[in-house]
Amino acid sequence: MASGTATGTRPGTAPRSGLLLAGILLIAVNLRAAITSVGPVIEDIRTDLDIGGATASVLVSLPLVAFAVVSPLAPALARRIGIERALGAALAVLAAATVVRSLPSIPALWVGTAFLGIAIAVINVLLPSLVKREYPDRIGQVTGLYSSVQGAAAALASGFAVPLAGTTQHGWRLALGIWAGLALVALAVFLPQLRRRSVPVDAATTVRSRSPWGSALAWQVTLFMGTQSTVYYTLITWWPSVEQAHGTSATASGWHLFALQVAGLLANLATARLIPRRADQRLLIGGAAGLVAIGIAGQLALPAASLLWIVLAGAGGGANIVLALSLFGLRTHDHHQAAALSGMAQSVGYALAAAGPVLLGALHDATGSWTAPLWVLLAVLVVQAAAGVQAGRARLL
Missing domain, CATH: 1.20.1250.20 (MFS general substrate transporter like domains)
Structure with missing residues (x-):
């Protein structure tokens, strides 16, 4: 059996650090907050934009559909530009999509929600891969830690949605758009990792990476x-x-x-x-x-x-x-x-x-x-x- 020790990164890249772990945890914060903030204010969205219940249900499920469609494509993106750069690009798209979704326009609501789902789908797929590469002996611990952070952020986002929505007449836009700031913070902390670019290092890697x-x-x-x-x-x-x-x-x-x-x-x-x-x-x-x-x-x-x-x-x-x-x-x-x-x-x-x-x-x-x-x-x-x-x-x- 071939060894799985090859990291697939360029020689001379920086070793794992506390900054990398902080970046992973901040990325995890963004995986559910933008989604769980919708449910508590869905009635406000329906009233403001005059959309029906069925349409609202589709709006809630659209990110999950994006997850299903985009997830198989994320590994190819990582192979082309590297895991770190793919994650960085996804965070940038997530921040932009979160803002677009909160604009006073029904098309913007749909477009923003779709691209938000696409960005999160890429992160969902590639974050476990990054953990596998950087923490091969601590997969369970790091995965559990970022899952906990993800869950805590999701709970807080759902809890703060209604109070934030009550601050202005169209406050649901603030309740949804504010999470773009978290994506930008995560991108800023993760920025030093973008100097790295994962590439296949040998033929054995290619064989092991055949389609599952x-x-x-x-x-x-x-x-x-x-x-x-x-x-x-x-x-x-x-x-x-x-x-x-x-x-x-x-x-x-x-x-x-x-x-x-x-x-x-x-x-x-x-x-x-x-x-x-x-x-x-x-x-x-x-x-x-x-x-x-x-x-x-x-x-x-x-x-x-x-x-x-x-x-x-x-x-x-x-x-x-x-x-x-x-x-x-x-x-x-x-x-x-x-x-x-x-x-x-x-x-x-x-x-x-x-x-x-x-x-x-x-x-x-x-x-x-x-x-x-x-x-x-x-x-x-x-x-x-x-x-x-x-x-x-x-x-x-």
């Missing part, structure tokens, strides 16, 4: 990524409605969703510490799926304890995303192969994630109850656990 689409292991990782994303995005979209249908107040269900995010953050950090202890991740993957399953089954059986169930589901979901992102590095030889696997898994994964909430929402409308959709989620969890147990075995593509 024909690999059974790659499909197992992809199915795990897709199913856990589907469950997560369905829960954060519909769980407040599920709770309210079972008698929980709207205010309480909102705080319960916040509890889900906090539980997820804590699970991010705990999982990051556990991953390096074993080369095999099957036990962690099975345990995380079990927590989510208990949460969903508990809500079906005893909805009065909904806070407990959402905390368990949130903890399982937080562990799942760290495991999914870590597998891109743990199951590959080098960062080129990690980028290819990341692009494949996130393309399929976010296509499923975009469809999941829509299909289960339609199932609810057809049945008039959340019972059938929750049972479907439990079935998805069975598939997730089966794929995850296979993907969690200590082997490489």
